[in-house]
Amino acid sequence: MQAPLLMIEDDARLARMVVEYLAQSGFIVQLEATGQAGLNHLQTSSGGGVGATLPQLIILDLMLPDMDGLEVCRRIRAQTGAVAQTPILMLTAKGDPMDRIIGLEMGADDYLPKPFEPRELLARIRAVLRRKSDGTADAPSSQLNFGSLTLDRDARSVTVHGQACELTSYQFDLLVTLADRAGRVLTRDQIMEAVRGRELDAFDRSIDVHMGRIRAAIEADPKQPRRILTVRGVGYVFARQQD
Numbered sequence: 001m002q003a004p005l006l007m008i009e010d011d012a013r014l015a016r017m018v019v020e021y022l023a024q025s026g027f028i029v030q031l032e033a034t035g036q037a038g039l040n041h042l043q044t045s046s047g048g049g050v051g052a053t054l055p056q057l058i059i060l061d062l063m064l065p066d067m068d069g070l071e072v073c074r075r076i077r078a079q080t081g082a083v084a085q086t087p088i089l090m091l092t093a094k095g096d097p098m099d100r101i102i103g104l105e106m107g108a109d110d111y112l113p114k115p116f117e118p119r120e121l122l123a124r125i126r127a128v129l130r131r132k133s134d135g136t137a138d139a140p141s142s143q144l145n146f147g148s149l150t151l152d153r154d155a156r157s158v159t160v161h162g163q164a165c166e167l168t169s170y171q172f173d174l175l176v177t178l179a180d181r182a183g184r185v186l187t188r189d190q191i192m193e194a195v196r197g198r199e200l201d202a203f204d205r206s207i208d209v210h211m212g213r214i215r216a217a218i219e220a221d222p223k224q225p226r227r228i229l230t231v232r233g234v235g236y237v238f239a240r241q242q243d
Contacts, residue, residue: 005029005125006045006055008038008072009091010065014114018059021118027125030055035067039075046083054082057125062092062103070106077107078193087128091116107184144179147242149218149227151179158218165217170195174207175214178228178238187235211236 003026009015010033019029032038038058045054058076062069069090077084090108103111109128112121144151148161156172158165167175177194178186186194188207211230215222227242 003027003129004053004055005057005059006032006038006041007059008032008035008064008069009059009061010034010063011061018118018121022122022125025122029059033065035064035069035072038072042076042079042083042086046081055086057087057089057129059121059125060088060090060108062090070102073103073106073108074187074190078190084194087132089121089124089128106187107190144176146179146182146227146240149242151176160218167214167217171210171214171217174210175218178236182238183240185231185234185237191235 005022005027007015007018007029009018009031012033015029015031015033019031022029030041032041038060042054042058060069060072064072069092073088073090076086076088087109088107089110089112090103091112091114092103093114109131110124112124142152142154144153150159151172152158153176156169158167158172158175173195174191177191192207211228212222215225215228219225219227227239229237229239231237
């Protein structure tokens with residue numbers, strides 16, 4: 001069975017070349033020429049209807065006619081369920097290293113500048129899919145453990161060294177959102193959209209207030225946090241290694 005991929009790319013010539021090359025290696029590529037069309041395809045394919053198949057990976061161009069690839073990436077990562085976890089390989093014609101950094105911070109799994117050799121694209125696709133296969137289970141575990149910190153989804157409880165931490169329901173959801181993406185930098189918008197399911201003002205500072213209260217509950221020293229780290233000018237990252 002061929003592995004399904006989604007390519008969001010408005011360069012028709014490049015897209016045809018990629019489709020033909022990847023087909024030789026067992027991939028079938030669905031093409032969409034705009035960011036919105038790509039998002040619509042993901043929504044339809046995640047609905048579980050007849051013939052609906054969620055792509056195993058998204059090849060996403062940075063420069064699209066209706067919205068840039070970073071915005072598409074942000075919207076995908078703000079979804080829930082399998083759509084949000086779909087690996088993203090971003091393509092760009094830009095040479096600025098900041099594009100790569102921002103793309104990775106927004107949730108892209110890998111980054112390939114144009115022009116590229118089809119063989120390199122194939123190698124990167126295989127590497128991303130291999131990492132996903134090695135690092136994820138079919139369903140999230142009820143418990144998340146980070147040293148002495150334990151989060152229990154079913155009980156909606158948090159403990160440090162076995163002692164219960166007092167968090168509101170909303171703060172628990174914020175903490176789980178970060179912990180599920182440990183090691184990945186999330187913007188304030190991404191965090192709040194994941195919890196509330198809608199876009200909010202990027203300058204809404206309530207997220208910072210909640211993070212302060214979560215830190216007070218789970219950090220040994222909230223003024224020098226080791227679990228929830230601030231990335232200046234971007235957002236927050238939940239540390240993989242904490243104790």
